[in-house]
Each structure stands twice: as structure tokens, then as C-alpha cells.
Amino acid sequence: MPSLTSRQIALFSVFAALCIGIQLTPRPPNVEVTSLITFTVGVFFGSLLAGMFGALVMFVNGFFSPWGFAGMIMPFQMAGMFIIGVTGGVYKRYVAGESTGRLCVEAAVLGAFLTLIYDIITNGGTAMLTGIPLILTFFMGITMSFIHISSNTAFFGFAFIPLLRTLQRLWER
Amino acid sequence: MGKVKFMAVRRRTLVLLALALCVWAIIATGFAGYYQIRYMKVTKAFEEIEGSIIQVDVLIDYGNGTQLWHNETKIVTGSTPLDALLIITKNVEFKKYDGKYITGIDGRVEGENSGWTWWFWNTEKSDWDYSLEAVDEYILHSDEIIKFQFVSW
Numbered sequence: 173m174p175s176l177t178s179r180q181i182a183l184f185s186v187f188a189a190l191c192i193g194i195q196l197t198p199r200p201p202n203v204e205v206t207s208l209i210t211f212t213v214g215v216f217f218g219s220l221l222a223g224m225f226g227a228l229v230m231f232v233n234g235f236f237s238p239w240g241f242a243g244m245i246m247p248f249q250m251a252g253m254f255i256i257g258v259t260g261g262v263y264k265r266y267v268a269g270e271s272t273g274r275l276c277v278e279a280a281v282l283g284a285f286l287t288l289i290y291d292i293i294t295n296g297g298t299a300m301l302t303g304i305p306l307i308l309t310f311f312m313g314i315t316m317s318f319i320h321i322s323s324n325t326a327f328f329g330f331a332f333i334p335l336l337r338t339l340q341r342l343w344e345r
Numbered sequence: 346m347g348k349v350k351f352m353a354v355r356r357r358t359l360v361l362l363a364l365a366l367c368v369w370a371i372i373a374t375g376f377a378g379y380y381q382i383r384y385m386k387v388t389k390a391f392e393e394i395e396g397s398i399i400q401v402d403v404l405i406d407y408g409n410g411t412q413l414w415h416n417e418t419k420i421v422t423g424s425t426p427l428d429a430l431l432i433i434t435k436n437v438e439f440k441k442y443d444g445k446y447i448t449g450i451d452g453r454v455e456g457e458n459s460g461w462t463w464w465f466w467n468t469e470k471s472d473w474d475y476s477l478e479a480v481d482e483y484i485l486h487s488d489e490i491i492k493f494q495f496v497s498w
Contacts (some may be wrong), residue, residue, distance in 0.1 A: 266357070281364050281365045282361075282364070284368045285365075285368050288367075288368050307378065308378075308382070311378035312382065314378070315379070318372060318375075321372065
């Protein structure tokens with residue numbers, strides 16, 4: 173477990189509160205910024221913390237989501253968001269020295285890919301719980317997945333770099 | 346060094362391109378599968394409906410020399426002659442006594458000494474039989490031939 177300064181802990185807590193607050197706010201189905209924030213936390217704080225961050229947000233979301241209690245899907249949502257956070261931590265080492273434009277495109281592609289992985293994991297959970305084959309679950313939920321992936325592609329592409337830069341400026345003060 | 350950096354960047358780009366293509370391929374497959382499932386459901390529903398559809402031949406004799414055949418009129422199993430007539434034309438007037446009784450078709454309405462009757466084709470006799478059943482009480486069978494005739498007496 174990485175050791176954190178009190179400033180880092182405070183910033184991490186603010187991010188967790190912010191992310192949970194946004195996640196629990198009524199919003200269109202499958203449009204969320206938790207993935208983006210978890211990924212950014214990963215780039216800023218590292219894989220382990222970001223993974224736990226994502227899992228925590230989805231754990232709280234499982235109980236208080238505006239779309240109702242997540243039930244047995246919750247562990248799959250936590251696992252999906254954990255992976256997004258860990259990937260953010262891994263991506264950290266590739267951010268330095270790259271142009272903003274390139275990072276925006278990379279973030280958009282990673283956002284799409286990670287959201288797809290997240291959806292496959294949660295669809296897998298649904299398939300396991302309902303007994304419906306995974307492929308059918310994926311096919312029947314493709315419209316919702318498409319909305320999820322499209323919105324996250326846009327969020328990652330347009331908001332990841334500004335969010336990261338803001339965090340860095342805040343940290344350097 | 347320059348070559349190494351170039352290779353590194355190229356590899357990174359290729360990885361991203363592969364990820365993007367992977368996302369595109371999986372989503373495209375997802376939509377293809379989704380529409381395949383929808384197609385199968387619609388086909389199955391159509392086959393179920395198709396099994397419950399029969400066809401009858403309907404003759405409308407307006408009593409003024411005009412006779413119109415409406416062959417292979419498709420109706421749902423359990424339909425009555427009135428249902429078949431209403432599929433052919435919406436311009437039907439009728440009254441209800443015990444059953445329904447047609448008073449007008451396509452503007453041709455009954456008078457004091459005239460009115461609408463309905464008949465069915467007797468295959469054994471090879472002739473029309475006058476029906477005593479109300480037009481909304483008789484249940485049609487597949488390939489049956491019926492006639493609505495305007496008669497004067």
C-alpha cells in the first residue's frame with residue numbers, strides 16, 4: 173500500500189466524494205463520469221489506489237444508485253471499475269512528454285476500450301446470474317453499451333487532459 | 346536513437362489502432378447479433394400469425410349488374426362474413442337485431458322491397474345456398490366462397 177501525505181489523502185477523499193456525488197446524481201442511463209475520474213485518479217495516484225477508488229465508488233453506487241439497488245451485479249461493477257483504475261495507473265508512465273492532441277486521442281480510444289471491457293464484465297455478471305448466454309446478453313444490451321462507450325469516448329477524449337492538468341496545477345501549488 | 350524512438354511511437358500507435366479496431370469490431374458484431382435476434386423474433390412471430398390466417402373468396406353482387414370478386418381475401422381464423430366484408434370495404438352499414446344485419450354496402454342501401462343477403466357456395470350442389478345465420482355469427486373456413494347479394498322482392 174503506497175504511503176500518502178495528508179494532502180494526498182485529502183485530495184483523494186475529495187475526489188472520492190465528488191465521484192460518488194456525481195455517480196448518485198440522476199442522469200441519463202449509461203452516461204457516467206466515474207470511469208473518467210477513476211482513470212484520472214489512476215494516472216495521478218497509481219494503480220492500486222485507483223482500483224480501490226473505482227471499486228469503492230461502485231460499491232456505494234450499488235446501494236444508492238438512482239437506477240435502484242444493483243444487487244448481485246455489484247461485484248462485477250466493482251471489478252470493472254477496478255480494472256479502469258488499474259489501467260489508469262499503468263497509463264501513467266506513458267503520459268509524460270506526449271503532445272496534448274495525441275493524449276486526447278489515446279484517452280478517447282482507451283476510454284472506449286475500457287468501457288467495452290467494463291460492459292462485457294457486467295454483462296458476464298448478468299449472464300451468470302440469469303443463466304442467459306453471455307453472447308445473447310451482450311447482443312441484447314448492445315444499444316446501452318453503445319451509449320456507454322460513445323459517451324465515455326467523448327468524456328475521455330475531451331475531459332481527461334483538462335482534468336489531469338487541473339489536478340497537476342492544484343498539486344503544484 | 347531516432348530510429349528507436351520512431352519504432353516506439355509506431356508501436357504505440359499500432360496498439361491504439363488495434364484497440365480502436367477491436368472496440369469497433371465488437372460493437373459492430375454486437376449490433377449484427379442484436380438485429381439477427383430481432384429478425385428471428387419477428388420471423389417467428391410472423392410464422393405464428395401466418396398459421397392463423399386463412400383466405401376466402403368473396404363476391405359482392407350489387408344487384409344492378411355489378412359483380413365484384415375479391416378472391417383470396419385474407420382473414421384471421423374465427424372471422425365471420427362481416428369481418429371479411431369489412432376487410433374488403435369500410436363502407437358497410439348494418440343494424441343489430443339478434444345478430445348483425447347488413448343494410449348497405451358501398452352506398453347501395455336497402456329499400457322497402459330490397460335488401461342485402463349473404464350466401465355461401467355449396468360445393469356438393471355446385472350452387473349458392475342462402476344463409477339463415479346472421480352475418481356476424483357464422484364462422485368462415487379456409488377457401489370458403491361467400492356472396493353478398495342485393496336482392497329485390
